[in-house]
Amino acid sequence: MTDITHHTPDALLAAYAAGTLPQPFALVVAAHISLCLKCRAAFEAHQAIGGIVLEGFDAVEISPDLKTNVLSLLDAPDQESDVYARTGVYPGPVMQALKGKPPRWRRLGGGVKQNILSADESGSVRLLYIPPGQAVPDHTHGGLELTLVLQGSFSDETGRFDVGDLEVADEDLDHTPIADYGAPCICLAATDAPLKFNSVLPRVLQPLFRI
């Protein structure tokens, strides 16, 4: 936990605090903050600025019964939603996305497995399981990609990424991350590029189109 060397960049932390980060990236940043004290402290600093901005707002007139309503509801029972704690290598926000259940891995070939946590027009976020010596799949990204190591490690042209490290890649980075020898590498990876099934679908569809 103290050895994290690759952190969340400031602009991403600020956007996360301000709530503008698309959901897939917000999940990775929340997971990284869960593992990284330095980024937690930085996140708190961004919240402090948010608080100052809120304090600086001019008061807007509110309906007279809003206060009465709120005060009358103080004793009303609260609807608690389920909160899932960190389990094994999976931080709380990841367990939340898994709804408390273990990952359901699907094979991508070469021993690589994935579990897509969410995918829509804002991007996708998934768990990846990569055996030692195998390449991290789908690194032909066009936009932003965040990869957080949860178990094991991987290395690429830019360095080595251990548990808790976050790699930020954009279109300018042409890299080939390979899982290091040791424990299989488990990552949480988010991208804003449309989800591609280049390892499964083309193989299924190609014969059809050729006929």
Add this chain to the structure above:
Amino acid sequence: MTLISAQLSPLTAQMLAVRDARDRAAFAALFDHFAPRLKGFIMRSGTGSGQAEEIVQDVMLTVWRKADQFDPQKAQVAAWVYQIAKNRQIDVLRKENRPLPEELKSDAQDSGRTDTDAGQILAVEQEALQLKEAISKLKPDQREMIEKAYLGELTHQEIKAQTGLPLGTIKSRIRLGLERLRHDLKDVR
């Protein structure tokens, strides 16, 4: 307690009274302070008056219900309320559950509650004052950028392109927070 309260800002003292004594008068005072600001804050991003008031109601009820999560050694009241408002805005307007970081174990266990460190609380307030001053000294267009960024009107790419943040002050705020977090974790282990 009285000695500490005398030095604390009224908002912090009121929030502690809500947290520790379920003080309804203190909550009413917090409502009077925050509700009109929250409404302006929420309406700024295009939400209508009626829906803004619904969100204000949810935020203020969360302030009451989750008061045990308020830690003045970690955040100022306004920063805590800001985060609750952001969470609620995302849940309501984007219909998403916002992913949130884990609470630190030491927070959840309430272990240090009895020996609340007044020095640390005052340090957090001091830092916030300095931050506020640093922001107020910025040029108007830089100040406006900060307002836009933390209102949620800028993407992270747009924030990245801005250089107007008072970085020196943030850095000292981060250092203070990091020291406290390390101290907390030492207690847990």
